[in-house]
Each structure stands twice: as C-alpha cells, then as structure tokens.
Amino acid sequence: MAGLVVAFKDFNVSEGIFGSPWNGLQNFAYFFSSGDAPRIVINTIFLNALFLAASLGAGLLLAVMLNEIKGHFSRRFGQSVIFFPYFVSPIVISIILQAVLAGVGGRSGMVNNLLDVFDLPQVNWYTQPGAWPWILTIVKVWQLGGYTSVIFLAAITSIPEEVYEAAAIDGASRARMARSVTAPLLLPTMGILIVLGVGRIFFGDFATIYAIVGDNGTLFPTTDVIDTYVFRSLRTVGDFGTTAAIGLFQSVVGFVFVSVAVLVQRRVDKESSIL
Structure with missing residues (x-):
C-alpha cells in the first residue's frame, strides 16, 4: 500500500519511491486532460457491463439446463465440457478467433466461408471496430459461462427437494419448475455475483482483450480499456506515476x-445482502 504514493510523485527510478519529488495531482491531470480518457472509461464500463450481464445470464441458463439432466455421468460430462474453456489461455483463444474470423494461410475464416454459402459479402473483421464489443462478449460467455454455471449449480443443491415435490403435486412440468422455482431461488446468488462484478467494472480484462486485439489501432475506438491503455503508456512513455x-x-x-x-x-x- 505504501507504493500508492507513486501516484502523487514524479517518479524517478534512481531516486526510488520515497526519494522522488512530489507533484500533487499532476499524474491524474495528465490522464484526464488527454483526449483518450472519456473514450477508454466508457469502453471499460460498457464492455464490463456486457461481459457481466452475458456471463451471468449464460451461467444461469446452463445451470438450469444441467440440473435437468438426470444421468449422473451425463451431467458430470456436461459440466466438464462447458467448464473447460475457463482454463484456455487468452493466447490460444486469440489463435482460435483468428482462424474463425480471418482464417490462416491466406484462406478465409469460418465465418466468411459461411457467409459465402448464403451469398453474403465477406467481412474483414479486424477492421470493423463496431462488431468487436459483441465478438468479445461471445468470447467471454464461452470462457466464463461454464465457470459461472458451477456457482449456480452449487446454489441449486441447497434448494429443498420438498419445493420441487410440492410443485409436482400442483401439476407443474419440469420446464415450469425450472422457470418458476429454480430461477427465482437463484436470484440471491445472482445478486451477490452482480455486486462482486460491479466492484471490478473499472478493471478491464487485460489478458483477453490485449491477446485478441493487441496493438491493432483500428479497433481501439471500441476495445481500448483502461488496463490496455495503461500498459501501452507504460511501455512507450515509461511514466510510472501516471x-x-x-x-x-x-x-x-x-x-x-x-x-x-x-x-x-x-x-x-x-436477507441476501452480503453485509
């Protein structure tokens, strides 16, 4: 925590953290006076809100669907399959995405090949900034949907079986029980995950975004977040204070x-509040 004083100093490596001269709020002013600050702040909030909403929605849906699988082996296999993307490296995800969107060895990607089937024009995805918030959201759902579903599945195990038995006596189908019993009882868990996600809404997913987008300036208008901006600034300018x-x-x-x-x-x- 003592290192936070660097934010208020004109940091010099030779003089160290405590030997460097103070410069007040100049480091903050430098960032907010730049023309990039509003754009990257808005991008960070917008992308994180998309990631949070999409991953929670996908996790809830997957958890409810997995809960309806009766076979123990089938359920475990399904959990393993959807949880696996959580362990995939962002670099590997970037390579997969390039194969899907841009192709390899001069060939068109899978998406453009599919567009050809329907006689639609091909798209150079890596020059289309407007599409990338949604592409990155799909990537995050694929990556985090299974992980989030495990949390919801753990919450489902705490739902008393008597609740489902009462619903069955009232004539509710499995689909109706999933919609009217399981989903509402998972709302407290959803609330906690939202609170935790909101706390990280100003921290961009640096590893995934930078691995996929890299230094492609064409996509910066919609994909540049605070973390990637800071990394590029530190790499090019070397200003530790800012x-x-x-x-x-x-x-x-x-x-x-x-x-x-x-x-x-x-x-x-x-009742469901974390405090």
Missing part, C-alpha cells in the same frame, strides 16, 4: 461502485 494514478483511480471508483451496489442490494433484498 500509470499508478490510473490504477489508484480504478480502485477508488471500484470501491465506490461496490459500496453503492451493496446498499442497493440491502434495500432490494436485505
């Missing part, structure tokens, strides 16, 4: 966001 200031800004805003989210959760459903 990067520390941005990191401190992310942490403080994340703390404020998660505090507000907890207060809202307490107001909506006090």
